[in-house]
Amino acid sequence: MATAATAHHDEHPYGIMRWLCTTNHKDIGTLYLWFAFIMFFVGGAMAMVIRAELFQPGLQVVDPHFFNQMTTLHALVMIFGAVMPAFVGLANWQIPMMIGAPDMALPRLNNWSFWLLPFAATLLLGGLFAPGGGPAAGWTIYPPLSVQGGMGTDFTILAIHTLGISSVLGALNIIATILNMRAPGLTLMKMPLFVWTWLITAYLLLAVMPVLAGVVTMLLTDRHFGTHFFDPAGGGDPVLFQHVFWFFGHPEVYILILPAFGVISQILPTFSRKPLFGYDSMVYATGSIAFLSFVVWAHHMFTVGLPTAGELFFMYMTMLIAVPTGVKVFNWVSTMWRGSMTFETPMLFAIGFVFLFTIGGLSGLMLAIVPADFQYHDTYFVVAHFHYVLFSGSIMAIMGAVYYWLPKWTGNMYNEAQGKWHFWLTAIFFNITFFPQHFLGLAGMPRRIPDYALQFTEFNVWSSIGAFGLGLTQLLFLYIVVRTIRGGKKATDRVWEGAHGLEWTLPSPPPYHTFATPPKVD
């Protein structure tokens, strides 16, 4: 009887219909993660085109208009196609298992939020084949340039609408799951930090994705329906676009990093064999970062001619964010302090994150200083800064999360030696790619230009070689993941000796339906 019940419990349709119609949080999590992985390679291929062109001064590989399409789409694909869906995938897999819920609160809506993504990606990339090519005004699509672009820009705007709807629905679902479906006894202040950071991220998504939808809608009506929101000829103002865009844009960077903070706060205690240092302060720091993110947007616009009082306000507010971020870094270091540490691949990625993300944070502080920003603005220094926070921040955290939870998801251990190779090659090539870009920026090399002055050649050669290595290394990641899914040493239920939390009480791999009866937490 009992076995029959379990067997029935584990049944699911097979073939394509399983994936098209699934409402299972684990299936949807898998879909999100594979989608993100594919987009990671698409966006990565675009980065390879950019670095190939910048390998030497002059124009060799692509024409400037195509180069501009590559820089624009690389950013859009990586932000909206790779990093955000990857975190939503992690949330889908992990949040129900971490809070002892049987599934997400709104499983059908969950299916829909995912299946919007392939359409959005098709629209976004389809622009490349439209007359006039894809969007080429930069991912920030500033008017007046974006008002002039071809049909590809309209494709991009519609893709952004679709992606926005998808993220808002995903966020609704995550909030409802966390607030309504926790196991009895699991109070808010006992939740794992990954769940906390996602709760706050979901609120950020609800608050700013609609603003982005609004501003791109205005851009669309300016392009086709004769409005003049951003056109001075009709009484509009292009700077208005920048204000509204960055009102979305700055909280967006925390949408991209807060779940990474959560991941790191799960991994470090496991491999330090100590509880997370300063749990409460971690929660409050996350909240303060989210709150402050709404009042710093104009630090992206220091050179548009803001009044001095405005520049000072946004400068000090931006610097203030360093305080809660510093609290987090301090807590992570203290978690490791005198722990009995081991250095499995997830831990390597987590330590790499703490180290490299901090470098990105500090270059961010440099950019926050108004008079310094006047020099750094729109140079490669900015490019170096946001790749340190986005690649060695968000993406390395996602990779760490995949190594950390993959044995739980698949029931198989990945190959530890290969994982370590992946980490070290990634970390080394990443630094070869992006560290020289700091110097290029300080020396005045502007971003988003396919050509450069001769004196910048050497650092650009390093950067391109690093980028090719970084790109190739990710094929190793794909290989490791596929091999682990197909087989390997069986993982135990707890997987890691120092792991704590509800997900580790489940078998590896967990059955299709878990926690049908909620566990007790004390």
Add this chain to the structure above:
Amino acid sequence: MTDPLAKSNKRLVGILSLITLAMLGFGFALVPLYDLFCDVTGLNGKTGVADAKAVEASRVDTSRWVTVEFTSQVNGLAWEFRPMQNKIRVHPGEAALVKYYAHNRGLETAAGNAVPSVSPGEAAAHFKKVQCFCFTRQELKAGESREMPVQFLVEYDLPKEVKTLTLSYVFFNADKTQAMTNKDEESNASPG
């Protein structure tokens, strides 16, 4: 799914959807809020309007001079358009008249709207135009030229640290922006 859970999920999602819609509205509301903010603070180079009475009533600060510089640009028109003097000196509170010169070098009649902007931003609110060719749409036949006057007043209480102002006009093609509604035209003319 138990019933009370379904109910509380529904309620929560209702509230969250309202927040989302409110934020969408807020995104659009930022447009009038931004205009209002710029009007109140005089930032963004948007200038004010004064009538002839205000000019007569205005006190003149003869103790200091302010230099007003003039620049011009053309966007989407085959016009020559330039100030007839590069700069003048005025006392704050004193009205002055300057002229721009416009000439249609194209082969067809064309119409333009001139959009003004004053820098530095903190001085813009103190720059008032009494009469300006930018208040109305300007039409020039092929080959026609015209002198376009601007009468303005730099207010008495212009901040002391401002010694130089720059007035810039951009002449936009009015027919390319013809879809502009009447409301837009008014709001274009009044701060202009």
